Amino acid sequence: MSKQKPSIPKGTRDFGPEQMIRRNYILQVIKRTFEKFGFLPIETPSMENLDVLMGKYGDEGDKLLFKILNSGDYMKNVGPDDEFNSIKILPKIAEKGLRYDLTVPFARYVAMNQGTISFPFKRYQIQPVWRADRPQKGRYREFYQCDADVVGTDSLICEAENVLMINEVLTSLGFQDFTIKINNRKILTGITEVIGAKGREAEFCVAIDKLDKIEKKKVIDELVEKGFGKTSIKNIDPFLELSGDNNTLLNKLKELLNDSETGMKGIQEIKAILGYLKDFDYSQKNLSIDLTLARGLTYYTGAIFEVVSNDSSITSSISGGGRYDDLTGVFGLEGVSGVGFSFGIERIYDIMEEKNLFPDENLTTTKVLLANFDEESERYSLSILNQLRNSGISSEIYPESTKLKKQMNYANRKNIPFVLMIGSKEIESQLFSLKNMNTGEQKELDLKNIIEELK
RNA sequence: GUGGUUGUAGUUCAGCUGGUUAGAACGCCUGAUUGUGGUUCAGGAGGUCGCCGGUUCGAAUCCGGUCUUCCACCCCA
Numbered sequence: 001m002s003k004q005k006p007s008i009p010k011g012t013r014d015f016g017p018e019q020m021i022r023r024n025y026i027l028q029v030i031k032r033t034f035e036k037f038g039f040l041p042i043e044t045p046s047m048e049n050l051d052v053l054m055g056k057y058g059d060e061g062d063k064l065l066f067k068i069l070n071s072g073d074y075m076k077n078v079g080p081d082d083e084f085n086s087i088k089i090l091p092k093i094a095e096k097g098l099r100y101d102l103t104v105p106f107a108r109y110v111a112m113n114q115g116t117i118s119f120p121f122k123r124y125q126i127q128p129v130w131r132a133d134r135p136q137k138g139r140y141r142e143f144y145q146c147d148a149d150v151v152g153t154d155s156l157i158c159e160a161e162n163v164l165m166i167n168e169v170l171t172s173l174g175f176q177d178f179t180i181k182i183n184n185r186k187i188l189t190g191i192t193e194v195i196g197a198k199g200r201e202a203e204f205c206v207a208i209d210k211l212d213k214i215e216k217k218k219v220i221d222e223l224v225e226k227g228f229g230k231t232s233i234k235n236i237d238p239f240l241e242l243s244g245d246n247n248t249l250l251n252k253l254k255e256l257l258n259d260s261e262t263g264m265k266g267i268q269e270i271k272a273i274l275g276y277l278k279d280f281d282y283s284q285k286n287l288s289i290d291l292t293l294a295r296g297l298t299y300y301t302g303a304i305f306e307v308v309s310n311d312s313s314i315t316s317s318i319s320g321g322g323r324y325d326d327l328t329g330v331f332g333l334e335g336v337s338g339v340g341f342s343f344g345i346e347r348i349y350d351i352m353e354e355k356n357l358f359p360d361e362n363l364t365t366t367k368v369l370l371a372n373f374d375e376e377s378e379r380y381s382l383s384i385l386n387q388l389r390n391s392g393i394s395s396e397i398y399p400e401s402t403k404l405k406k407q408m409n410y411a412n413r414k415n416i417p418f419v420l421m422i423g424s425k426e427i428e429s430q431l432f433s434l435k436n437m438n439t440g441e442q443k444e445l446d447l448k449n450i451i452e453e454l455k
Numbered sequence: 456g457u458g459g460u461u462g463u464a465g466u467u468c469a470g471c472u473g474g475u476u477a478g479a480a481c482g483c484c485u486g487a488u489u490g491u492g493g494u495u496c497a498g499g500a501g502g503u504c505g506c507c508g509g510u511u512c513g514a515a516u517c518c519g520g521u522c523u524u525c526c527a528c529c530c531c532a
Contacts, residue, residue: 005505009525056498101532129532134456136526143532197518206530262519294531297531344532373490408492423490 011133011141021365022358026173026345027126030146033169035122037161039148042123044105047096054097054103056330058298062267064131067094098130102147103327103340110151111331119152119336120276138316149328149340156269158339159303159323160276163287166307166319169343174357178318179286183293184270185254185300185322190263191291194256196234197228204228205294212292216240239291246274246289253291259283303326305341312351319343367454368418368434369411370397371404381422384432384447391451411437418454 007016012078015023042078047068054062070093077092079179082249086087099105100411110117117295126146126317148165150158163180170178185201188208192201207222220233244253250267270289277284277347295304302323352358368388372382388395398407404421411419433443433451445453 007505007523058530060456063529130529133531135524139531143480145532315510320532342532346532371490404490405488405492410492412492419491421490425490433490440492 009141012134012141013140023345025348025358026348026352027136027146027163028173030169030343030345031124031126033165033172034148036168037122037148037165038190038337039122039124039150042106042109042125044099044102044109044125044128046098046128048099048105048108050091050097050299051345052108052331053100054106054207062404064129065100066132066150068096068098069094070096086375087437091296100131102127102342103146103149106147106149107280107327108331110336111333113158114333117152118277119235120155120158121152122148122150122223124148138162138350139313140266140346144345146343147340148342152335154323154325154337156272156275156303159273159284161270162305162321162339162341163273163277164280164282166305166341167282167286170307170318173352174355175346175351176311178307178309179288180289180294181288181308182270182273183290183304184196184266185302186262186269187257187291188266188294190257190260190266191236191239193260193263200226202298203303204425208292209294230321235269235278240244242291242381246284246287249289249291266302288348295320295322297322299324299327303339312354314351314354316347316349317344318347318351366394366396366414366416368395368416369407369416371391371407371419371421371423372398372401373404373423374401376427377401377423384422387447388451389453391455393451393454418451431436 006438020071034041050065050067053065057064065089074093078089080091082352084089106125107125110121124147126144128144129141133139133141148162148335150264166180183207188205188309189201192198192204197204202220203221203226204440207219207226211219220236223233223236238251238256242256244252248292250271254267261321274284274287277287290306293304293306300322301326304322305320306317307319308315319341321339323337323339325337325342326334327338328334370385372378372381378397378401385395385397398410410416419435419437421435426444429444432450433442434445434450435442443453
């Protein structure tokens with residue numbers, strides 16, 4: 001057998017112990033916050049039936065879905081009629097695919113379990129998703145999403161609570177300078193109505209969303225290219241020039257959108273959300289209304305959120321979400337409104353690493369290593385080890401008796417703060433040598449005192 | 456999907472216009488120290504130069520393909 005070089009698929013990653021400890025730290029903060037606000041966890045399968053996934057993310061999305069070949073002789077249904085045409089062949093060779101996000105599987109879950117779910121239903125879900133995208137900076141083919149959604153109510157308290165949760169998670173993780181941007185799809189719809197481009201909202205959103213990345217002129221060019229008329233373009237300008245704090249912004253917007261019923265509704269919604277946040281005693285310092293925030297996703301119908309970190313090299317969003325009025329409709333459950341958001345933990349991780357926000361004590365778990373001198377020492381140590389563990393002290397024994405040097409080296413590299421030495425001398429005297437690896441200091445103590453010392 | 460970029464020891468990288476035996480640093484192993492790590496010193500092991508093919512007397516080096524890496528676009532977390 002020829003040796004092969006090990007490798008992993010493009011766009012996937014291994015996570016080593018130190019990375020996992022840090023990832024788990026982030027996830028634990030997120031979970032704790034979600035649960036504090038009354039959200040409960042669910043999980044759905046990695047794979048869904050393709051008809052659940054296909055057509056939910058646009059043509060582009062269908063291409064980016066990982067499809068799973070049928071088991072057994074997957075070519076058995078393919079015949080000459082199929083002419084090597086991949087579109088004709090696909091449904092015959094694959095009926096399952098890997099999930100592309102957590103939102104569609106959640107909608108499927110709600111529709112399937114509507115009989116047993118009591119609404120409003122608040123769930124959170126933290127699982128990997130897969131996209132056959134071309135990987136690049138901060139983008140992978142396998143990555144985690146952390147979603148929290150509440151469905152079955154259109155109360156704007158949910159939106160306000162989203163802001164509170166985002167703020168709590170990021171603050172707990174040590175983020176200091178971030179902005180929670182908020183906008184409303186109805187306002188964007190209102191703008192398209194007022195500028196005389198009614199019904200072209202989707203194209204408008206995709207273009208306008210780029211304003212924070214590329215200059216205004218290029219966005220205008222894109223709109224022109226998409227066929228927006230001259231008067232429409234001219235009418236957009238007052239909206240793009242709006243400035244001021246949240247309240248003045250809303251007041252100016254009110255005048256501009258006076259003729260659009262939908263637009264006015266959007267303004268009311270934002271006002272209501274700000275009102276709730278005031279009742280929650282939320283300072284709103286880092287909350288900013290941003291009319292250029294659109295988010296490409298077409299299913300949003302009300303509030304939309306996005307969060308950016310202001311003091312790091314990563315400028316893309318670390319969290320985002322919004323309200324959707326009819327996510328479960330395609331699965332036969334009509335009229336269920338929901339609002340949800342998601343954390344991008346890969347980016348949060350990168351920013352925390354850049355800004356050194358991970359606490360040090362997370363780096364090691366073992367508190368004490370028991371040295372292994374010989375067979376007698378080994379057998380005697382196991383009972384000591386057991387008593388240490390029963391006292392709640394993370395401890396391990398070097399699993400074979402070898403040179404002490406090697407064992408000390410192991411402790412050193414694993415960042416284990418104490419080494420306990422139990423050789424024939426110690427067994428006889430019942431006083432064990434406890435070495436502090438940071439100071440080099442070594443004490444002879446009995447077991448009771450050792451446990452005290454390590455607790 | 457489009458355009459560019461990268462690939463040499465476990466890791467980070469040298470290796471000139473093709474020319475004997477492909478180097479360094481760090482890491483790893485052994486010893487100085489057979490019951491004491493992180494420092495020091497001495498020694499050692501590790502490479503079909505991503506893979507396949509071509510040009511050539513001769514290829515890590517030039518050419519083609521392929522895979523991979525990273526980046527930009529589309530799109531998105």
